[in-house]
Amino acid sequence: MLTSIGRAAVRRITTTTTRLSPALSQLLSHNVAGQTVAIRAFSVSTWTRLPAAKATSKKTTEAAAPRKAAAKKTTKATATDAEVKPKPKSKPKAKKPKAKKPKAKKPKTDAPKTRKPRAKKPLTPEAQEKHEIRQLKKWSLFNRAPGLPGSAWILFNAQNTEHGLSDLGTNSKELAAKYKNISPSEREALEATVQSNRVTNEANYKAWVESYPVERIYLANKARRKLARKLDQRINSIRDDRLPKFGGHAFSAFVKDKNTGNSLNNISEAMKAVSAEWKALTDAERQSYKDSVAADSARYSIEIKEIREKAKALIQEMKAEEEAKDAAKRAVTAAKAAKYRADKKAEAQAEAELESK
Numbered sequence: 001m002l003t004s005i006g007r008a009a010v011r012r013i014t015t016t017t018t019r020l021s022p023a024l025s026q027l028l029s030h031n032v033a034g035q036t037v038a039i040r041a042f043s044v045s046t047w048t049r050l051p052a053a054k055a056t057s058k059k060t061t062e063a064a065a066p067r068k069a070a071a072k073k074t075t076k077a078t079a080t081d082a083e084v085k086p087k088p089k090s091k092p093k094a095k096k097p098k099a100k101k102p103k104a105k106k107p108k109t110d111a112p113k114t115r116k117p118r119a120k121k122p123l124t125p126e127a128q129e130k131h132e133i134r135q136l137k138k139w140s141l142f143n144r145a146p147g148l149p150g151s152a153w154i155l156f157n158a159q160n161t162e163h164g165l166s167d168l169g170t171n172s173k174e175l176a177a178k179y180k181n182i183s184p185s186e187r188e189a190l191e192a193t194v195q196s197n198r199v200t201n202e203a204n205y206k207a208w209v210e211s212y213p214v215e216r217i218y219l220a221n222k223a224r225r226k227l228a229r230k231l232d233q234r235i236n237s238i239r240d241d242r243l244p245k246f247g248g249h250a251f252s253a254f255v256k257d258k259n260t261g262n263s264l265n266n267i268s269e270a271m272k273a274v275s276a277e278w279k280a281l282t283d284a285e286r287q288s289y290k291d292s293v294a295a296d297s298a299r300y301s302i303e304i305k306e307i308r309e310k311a312k313a314l315i316q317e318m319k320a321e322e323e324a325k326d327a328a329k330r331a332v333t334a335a336k337a338a339k340y341r342a343d344k345k346a347e348a349q350a351e352a353e354l355e356s357k
Helices: 004-016 022-029 050-084 125-139 152-162 168-180 184-210 214-231 250-258 267-280 283-356
Strands: none
Touching: 125 214, 152 168, 152 184, 214 283, 250 267, 250 283
């Protein structure tokens, strides 16, 4: 039989536990060999029972409900925002620059650096016009020395200028009055000096012309004609007997033939008379003049062709000389620069040696 304490324990277990195994219930209801089985009951407090767990789950579900609602609201809001705002395009990732390998330094040399020639800028039309005029003046041979006075009045002015009358602007009236009042012997002396000056000037002019080859005089006259058209001025050509002369046309040969014995002083009347005679000639008479002009024209074309070929060769030669002069100037400049660099290097070495000491 169970004691009172055992029975109380059994009642407690039966009230607190929901289900017992059959073996355990059998042990509790019977004695085994007159011995009592002491079983410790494990009770569960009321707040840890199943109904309490359900209450806590309700609270957690109630607390989680507003969170779900808030989550739904936020998802709706984000959905509407996504509908309004377009998604930003993803920017392409910038490629990282590859690290450049350091180049090996070249050993320094004392040789001068060869620089590339600078590219020339294109000239404006005005600058191009000025350049062409300078080149034409260069080819026109304006380097002839001035001649001696070729008239009595110019000689008189030169003589009086040497005697102290230097201001011709203010003293022109005095010079003119003095020139009118000179004696006949003084005038004859001036004329004699002028004639001597003309002969000297002609000899000097011929010597100056012949100091150049005939093709150079041909190029100078060609440049003078172009320059006269550009400047709209009258520029005299260089007189050279070595240049071939064009015979002209048949009428010019006829005029030249008729003027040999013509004593008419008025040129206009002489030309009218010659043109009337030319019109009166027959075709056979005109043919003789045409034949003479044709032969002269053939001679002129042969001679001028030869001079033009020489002129082309002379242009190439003069260009080569100019390029050689420019190259020599560049060489001198490079030599000066190399000497300057060498001197600077020597000074730097000397200063370094003094500092090391």
